[in-house]
Amino acid sequence: MKHGLVIDNPWRCEVCGSLAVQEQIWVDTNTCEAYSQAYNRDENYCCNCNENTYPIRESELLQNLDEWWHGLDFRQMERITGYRQDDFDPEDGYQDFVDVCDNWWESLSIEEKTLLWSQK
Ligand SMILES: [Zn+2]
Structure with a gap:
């Protein structure tokens, strides 16, 4: 199921609408579990804008x-x-x-x- 993944109401860049948005996260060193820590603009990134932008639904x-x-x-x-x-x-x-x-x-x-x- 690598291709054609459809996410319901995905996050998009608030500036350009791109789906190529990323956020910095922390990963538990022992369990490798991911914890979302992106609350600030600095920690969010749009690959289309090449800038720190907020994602919105x-x-x-x-x-x-x-x-x-x-x-x-x-x-x-x-x-x-x-x-x-x-x-x-x-x-x-x-x-x-x-x-x-x-x-x-x-x-x-x-x-x-x-x-x-x-x-x-
Ligand atoms: Zn963007």
């Missing part, structure tokens, strides 16, 4: 990303998605435009979402 990161997305105005959504508000029916406050943009957002991977969010 994937669910938390997704929540942050969705909050950011739903706080954008139409101009920002146009710039990011490439869709034009004027191309859509103005009915219900351009709901069609919003739906298309939301579907576009949902089709992105968490890494793609994080990249857009980090460029804000």
Whole structure:
């Protein structure tokens, strides 16, 4: 089971969303049992950022990303998605435009979402 290990709600870098996060731990010299000791930023590391960053749960990161997305105005959504508000029916406050943009957002991977969010 070396390959395809799927972790439920894994830790991800809070900055770039990468799964390649590491933490320093202490190992019991006798039993080789590992004890997590990473409480500080210094003791956490992201291999993608090459920096000390905090890891957060994937669910938390997704929540942050969705909050950011739903706080954008139409101009920002146009710039990011490439869709034009004027191309859509103005009915219900351009709901069609919003739906298309939301579907576009949902089709992105968490890494793609994080990249857009980090460029804000
Ligand atoms: Zn990172």
